[in-house]
Amino acid sequence: xxxxxxxxxxxxxxxxxxxxxxxxxxxxxxxxxxxxxxxxxxxxxxxxxxxxxxxxxxxxxxxxxxxxxxxxxxxxxxxxxxxxxxxxxxxxxxxxxxxxxxxxxxxxxxxxxxxxxxxxxxxxxxxxxxxxxxxxxxxxxxxxxxxxxxxxxxxxxxxxxxxxxxxxxxxxxxxxxxxxxxxxxxxxxxxxxxxxxxxxxxxxxxxxxxxxxxxxxxxxxxxxxxxxxxxxxxxxxxxxxxxxxxxxxxxxxxxxxxxxxxxxxxxxxxxxxxxxxxxxxx
Numbered sequence: 001x002x003x004x005x006x007x008x009x010x011x012x013x014x015x016x017x018x019x020x021x022x023x024x025x026x027x028x029x030x031x032x033x034x035x036x037x038x039x040x041x042x043x044x045x046x047x048x049x050x051x052x053x054x055x056x057x058x059x060x061x062x063x064x065x066x067x068x069x070x071x072x073x074x075x076x077x078x079x080x081x082x083x084x085x086x087x088x089x090x091x092x093x094x095x096x097x098x099x100x101x102x103x104x105x106x107x108x109x110x111x112x113x114x115x116x117x118x119x120x121x122x123x124x125x126x127x128x129x130x131x132x133x134x135x136x137x138x139x140x141x142x143x144x145x146x147x148x149x150x151x152x153x154x155x156x157x158x159x160x161x162x163x164x165x166x167x168x169x170x171x172x173x174x175x176x177x178x179x180x181x182x183x184x185x186x187x188x189x190x191x192x193x194x195x196x197x198x199x200x201x202x203x204x205x206x207x208x209x210x211x212x213x214x215x216x217x218x219x220x221x222x223x224x225x226x227x228x229x230x231x232x233x234x235x236x237x238x239x240x241x242x243x244x245x246x247x248x249x250x251x252x253x254x255x256x257x258x259x260x261x262x263x264x265x266x267x268x269x270x271x272x273x274x275x276x277x278x279x280x281x282x
Contacts, residue, residue: 007165007173011183014161015191019198022157026098028053030199032091033146037202043079046087050078050094059097060090088142096125096149102156105163109175113184114159116241117152119275123239124148126275127230127268132222134268135258140223147208147227150201154192154209155184155241181242189213219257229254230272237269 005013032049035041050057057078064075064085075081082090103118105111128148132141162180165171173179192209208227211217217224229252234240236247249255249265260268 005171007162007171007175007179008183010165010171011158011161011187014164015194019157019195022160022195024099024102024153024156024160024195025199026053026056026094028056029091029095029098030201032094033201036088036091041087043082043087046082046090047079050090056094056098059100060093063093063097086142092142092146092149095146096122099149102160105159107163107166107175109177109180110159110163110166113177113180113241114156117155117159120234120240121149121152123234123237123272123275124151124227124230127233127272128227130271131226131229131258131260131268134264135222135226135260137222137226140226143204143223144226144230147205147223148230150192150196150205151208151212151227151231152188152192153195154188154190157191157195158184158187184241219253222258225254225257229258229260230268233265233268234272237273239272239275 028049032046035045035049050060060078060081061075064081075084078090081093085093099121100118103114105114125145125148128144129141132138132144137144159180162175162183166175189210189212193206196206196209204221204223207218207221208224211221211224212228212231217228219225229249231240232247232249232252232254235242235244236249237243238245249268250262255265
C-alpha cells in the first residue's frame with residue numbers, strides 16, 4: 001500500500017524490526033565466523049556447517065580456484081581447501097561467496113549502487129589483508145580481509161530496505177542517485193554496527209562498521225586502522241561509490257600508525273585496483 005510517509009521514515013520503520021531478517025548474510029557463513037571467533041571448531045565441524053548449503057559449498061570452491069589463489073593447484077573438495085588454506089580462510093571464502101549473491105536488485109539505480117558497493121567491499125578486503133601483512137601483522141591478515149569485506153554492510157542493508165520499499169510500492173518517491181547517496185552516507189555506520197550486533201558477529205567487526213569513517217577512533221586498534229587505510233586507498237584509486245583521486249594517502253594518520261612507506265602506498269593502490277581476481281567464477 002502506498003503511503004505519503006518520507007522514505008527516511010519508512011526505512012527507520014523497517015530498521016525497528018528484526019535485523020536478522022534482512023537478506024544480507026548467509027546463516028552458515030555467520031555461524032562459521034562465530035565458531036572461529038570462539039576457537040571451538042574442528043575441520044569436521046567446519047565441513048558439517050558448509051555441507052548444510054551445497055550451493056555455498058560450490059561457490060567456495062569457485063573462490064578457492066579463482067585467480068586470486070592462482071599459485072595453488074585446483075581444489076576439488078572442501079576438505080582439501082580447509083587443510084591447504086586453513087579454517088579462517090575458508091570461513092572468509094564462505095562469507096564472500098554468500099555475499100556475492102546479495103548485491104543484486106531489479107531497480108536500476110539500486111543495482112548500480114550494489115554492484116559498485118560489491119567492487120568496493122572486495123577491493124577493501126584484499127587491500128586490508130595486504131596492509132596487515134605489509135605492516136608486520138600477518139596474524140590478523142584474515143580478520144583484516146573480513147573487516148574490509150563487511151565494513152560497509154550497513155550500506156547493503158539500506159539498499160536492500162530501499163529495494164523492498166520500492167518493490168512493495170510503499171513509497172511514491174522516485175529514488176535518485178543523490179537521494180540514495182545521502183541516505184547511505186548519513187545512516188550506514190550505525191545500521192552496520194546494529195546489524196553486526198544482531199547477528200552476534202565478533203565485536204571487532206562491529207567496531208569497524210561504526211568507526212571506519214569517524215575522525216575520532218582508537219588508533220591502537222590495528223585491525224580497524226588497516227581497514228581504514230585500505231578504505232582510503234579504494235577512494236583514491238576510484239574503487240568507491242564516492243571516489244577521491246586527490247586524496248593524499250601519505251598524510252593520513254593511519255599511515256604513520258602502521259609505519260607504511262610511501263612506495264608501499266603506491267603498491268596498495270595497485271592492489272585494490274586489481275582486486276577483481278577474486279570475482280566469482282574468474
